[in-house]
Amino acid sequence: MKIPLSxxxxxxSGDKGDTSNIGVIAFDPRHYPVLAREVTSKRxxxxxxxxxxxxxERYELPNLGALNFLLHDALGGGGTLSLRIDAQGKTLGxxxxxxxxxxxxxxxxx
Amino acid sequence: MIRIANGQGFWGDWLEAPxxxxxxxxIDYLALDYLAEITMSILQKQKEADPSLGYxxxxxxxxxxxxxxxxxxxxxxxxxxxxxxxxxxxxxxxxVAPSLKVAVVLGDDxxxxxxxxxxxxxxxxxxxxxxxxxxxxxxxxxxxxxxxxFPLAEALEAGADVxxxxxxxxxxxxxxxxxxxxxxxxxxxxxxxxxxxxxxxVECGAQCTGxxxxxxxxxxxxxxxxxxxxxxxxxxxxxxxxxxxxTGGRVSxxxxxxxxxxxxxxxxxxxxxxxxxxxxxxxxxxxxxxxxQVSDIRGGPRPEMLKLSIAYSYGWKAIxxxxxxxxxxxxxxxxxxxxxxxxxxxxxxxxxxxYTEFFGVNACxxxxxxxxxxxxxxxxxxxxxxxxxxxxxxxxRELIPLVLSGPPTGTGFGxxxxxxxxxxAYWPALIPRELIQTSVxxxx
Numbered sequence: 211m212k213i214p215l216s217x218x219x220x221x222x223s224g225d226k227g228d229t230s231n232i233g234v235i236a237f238d239p240r241h242y243p244v245l246a247r248e249v250t251s252k253r254x255x256x257x258x259x260x261x262x263x264x265x266x267e268r269y270e271l272p273n274l275g276a277l278n279f280l281l282h283d284a285l286g287g288g289g290t291l292s293l294r295i296d297a298q299g300k301t302l303g304x305x306x307x308x309x310x311x312x313x314x315x316x317x318x319x320x
Numbered sequence: 321m322i323r324i325a326n327g328q329g330f331w332g333d334w335l336e337a338p339x340x341x342x343x344x345x346x347i348d349y350l351a352l353d354y355l356a357e358i359t360m361s362i363l364q365k366q367k368e369a370d371p372s373l374g375y376x377x378x379x380x381x382x383x384x385x386x387x388x389x390x391x392x393x394x395x396x397x398x399x400x401x402x403x404x405x406x407x408x409x410x411x412x413x414x415x416v417a418p419s420l421k422v423a424v425v426l427g428d429d430x431x432x433x434x435x436x437x438x439x440x441x442x443x444x445x446x447x448x449x450x451x452x453x454x455x456x457x458x459x460x461x462x463x464x465x466x467x468x469x470f471p472l473a474e475a476l477e478a479g480a481d482v483x484x485x486x487x488x489x490x491x492x493x494x495x496x497x498x499x500x501x502x503x504x505x506x507x508x509x510x511x512x513x514x515x516x517x518x519x520x521x522v523e524c525g526a527q528c529t530g531x532x533x534x535x536x537x538x539x540x541x542x543x544x545x546x547x548x549x550x551x552x553x554x555x556x557x558x559x560x561x562x563x564x565x566x567t568g569g570r571v572s573x574x575x576x577x578x579x580x581x582x583x584x585x586x587x588x589x590x591x592x593x594x595x596x597x598x599x600x601x602x603x604x605x606x607x608x609x610x611x612x613q614v615s616d617i618r619g620g621p622r623p624e625m626l627k628l629s630i631a632y633s634y635g636w637k638a639i640x641x642x643x644x645x646x647x648x649x650x651x652x653x654x655x656x657x658x659x660x661x662x663x664x665x666x667x668x669x670x671x672x673x674x675y676t677e678f679f680g681v682n683a684c685x686x687x688x689x690x691x692x693x694x695x696x697x698x699x700x701x702x703x704x705x706x707x708x709x710x711x712x713x714x715x716x717r718e719l720i721p722l723v724l725s726g727p728p729t730g731t732g733f734g735x736x737x738x739x740x741x742x743x744x745a746y747w748p749a750l751i752p753r754e755l756i757q758t759s760v761x762x763x764x
Contacts, residue, residue: 220534222578226585227448227746233581235574237535261686269587271600274577278584286675290358290743293639293675293703294683301684304534308688 212310213318219245221303228288229264230281230299232306239275241317246270246277248311254279257309258302279306322501324494324518324551328352328399329525331359331376337525337548338382342389345564347550350390351493352399353523354379360487361631361744363403364431364462374405375412375484383482384416390481391419398472398493402484404429404462410484410763423480425471427758428487430628430751431463437751444628444749453749459632461744465751466627468593469515470506471758472496478762487629489592491519494551502555506594506622513597513619514557516590520597521561521579521614522549528561528579529610530569535578542568547610562611571610591627593753596620625750634745635672636712639703640719641679643732646696652727653678653700659726660702660718669714671706699732705743712740 215234218241223232234249236242255266264282271278285299286292296302325347327338331354341347354376367374379401383390390397402409406424413422430437434453437444444453453460464487473496475483483496495515498504504511521528528549530540547567552560561576563569580599584590587599598618607613644652657676664674677683679699681692704715716737723730 220574220578222532222534222582224583226583227748231581231584233578233584235577235581237574257688259687261688271581271587273600273602274580274604276577276581278581278587280585287673287705289746291634291637291705291745293637293673293705295677295679295701296684300532305685305688307534308690 211313211315213313214307215249215309215311216307219307221307223299223301223303225285225288225298228283228285230284230302232279232281232303234277234279234306236275242272242275244311244313244317248313249277249309251279253309254281254306257306258284322349322497322553323347324349324351324497324553325548326351326353326494326522326525327548328354329523329527330354330356331378333525335378339386340567341548341564342386342393342395344567347395349497350395350397351522352379352397352401353490353493354399354401355403355487357629357746358631358744360404360464360629361461363405367405372408375403375409376401379409380412380416383413383420387417387420396476396481396483396497398483398496400485400488400493402486404486406484406486407763413482413484414763420481421479422482422484422763423475423478424761424763425467425475425483425485425488425758426761427471427756428464428467428485430465430756431460434460434463437755442751444630444751447748447750453630453747456632456747461631461633463628463630465756466593466629467756467758468492469495469499470594471760473499475760476500478760480762490523491516491592492594494519494522495594498553509595509619509621510617511557512595514559514617515553516592516595516597516619517599517602517617518551518553518559518614520590521576522551524579524582525549526569527582528576529563529571530575533575533578535574540570544568557617558613558615560607560611560613571612573604573606573612576604576612591623593622593626595622624753626753626756628749628751630747630749631744632747634743635705635707636709636740637703637705637743638712638716638738638740639701640716640738641699641701641732642719642722642730643697643699644727645729645731646694649695649698650678650681652729653698655727656700656722656730657702659722663718664715667714669711670708671704671711673705675703677701709740716740
């Protein structure tokens with residue numbers, strides 16, 4: 211079944227220059243394999259569409275049940291150059307939690 | 321065990337936080353982070369206007385306010401409040417708190433050495449774009465090397481009550497007391513990595529005690545009285561994250577995880593001047609109410625290169641807004657945007673970028689925002705950036721006229737035309753560490 215990522219994970223996002231980082235963390239570490247399978251760099255890049263001009267990199271932190279995404283060229287120039295209200299990407303983590311992921315009932319119950 | 325608190329996540333953070341940290345329970349060290357990436361350039365301008373300025377001006381009054389408690393409880397302060405003028409900062413602290421011993425860490429400011437570095441063949445290429453520094457040489461406002469925790473520890477060795485640094489890493493402020501008290505050596509990478517990660521967790525103040533936290537945020541108690549973080553550090557590198565009893569907020573495994581991921585790059589290679597920390601080694605455990613234990617951290621050798629933080633004058637920008645109400649608030653806002661752009665075009669004004677957001681519709685989340693087809697009001701927010709100050713200035717006069725000459729219900733212009741701001745940009749680069757020599761000076 212399809213669920214929003216917010217059912218099983220929380221997130222925090224910030225900036226490094228024109229790159230936004232989003233940490234996505236499973237509430238229950240047993241759901242980490244679902245995160246790792248469903249929330250790929252490609253899906254994150256697709257999800258944000260024109261907002262992310264560059265590549266999306268993904269790093270894995272199984273010890274924290276978490277993934278770290280780097281969204282390059284995603285903050286309108288970043289730092290002081292950016293003309294956006296959210297020049298630091300503080301709200302992008304909350305946006306990503308609306309991503310729909312595919313999960314089986316047994317995975318969700320585990 | 322020693323207790324290291326962080327009472328300031330950035331310059332402008334809650335003024336009461338450090339005061340409460342020294343009042344509301346036991347701590348041994350108070351770390352205060354004042355410098356964001358471009359703060360140095362702002363301070364450089366202040367110093368050029370007045371040679372006795374160029375540091376975080378909130379810092380001396382804070383020390384004056386808490387000096388009695390610092391003496392009574394033998395709390396030492398470590399802060400990067402020195403900006404581009406640590407000596408002037410120290411003199412002001414001495415003036416308002418004469419009984420405290422103050423030491424400064426010098427050597428991070430390399431603004432006078434860039435030509436020497438360039439002549440020696442160090443291109444100091446922009447780490448993001450690869451461009452050589454020579455392309456912006458004549459526009460540089462400030463240049464500083466990020467220094468690590470060992471020079472700060474040296475200042476603590478010298479018996480300082482207050483250590484004032486310029487551009488050091490945020491994590492160094494918390495790691496320095498551990499090096500000082502536990503006698504950690506430069507090759508003890510695992511311990512240095514542990515202290516660095518402890519510093520990373522607390523460097524944004526209350527972001528690890530329940531602030532900006534997504535997990536059950538509505539249930540986080542008493543955020544008006546949120547407790548700022550305290551590291552309970554052990555000599556073997558283990559540590560707890562906690563806060564004073566009776567304060568608001570929450571310290572839990574979930575909260576600490578969110579902050580661990582904050583502004584993180586490659587988790588296996590968190591590079592500082594002191595070591596390379598591996599975030600994939602971290603183990604977290606709930607250790608009681610508002611207390612999380614952190615252990616098993618591994619680290620690797622420090623890098624051969626230090627990072628430079630260079631600020632340069634890039635150009636000008638201005639951002640202006642108008643508000644339109646329902647019905648058709650979004651359509652009216654879009655029409656206003658089209659009219660402004662057409663008028664700018666007719667004036668022949670050129671900008672590097674014109675960017676429009678519709679506040680209340682998609683400003684934060686862009687194309688992935690939750691659809692809101694008929695919002696009660698929308699703020700149209702138009703920004704321009706360019707090298708030509710006159711063009712940016714002309715733009716600031718093009719918004720308010722729309723109240724009379726554009727779509728109906730235009731309002732929200734009470735603050736007048738928006739200010740033109742200088743864009744100071746950040747140029748990250750690398751330099752061999754042996755070129756950076758630090759020194760500690762006790763200011764009498």
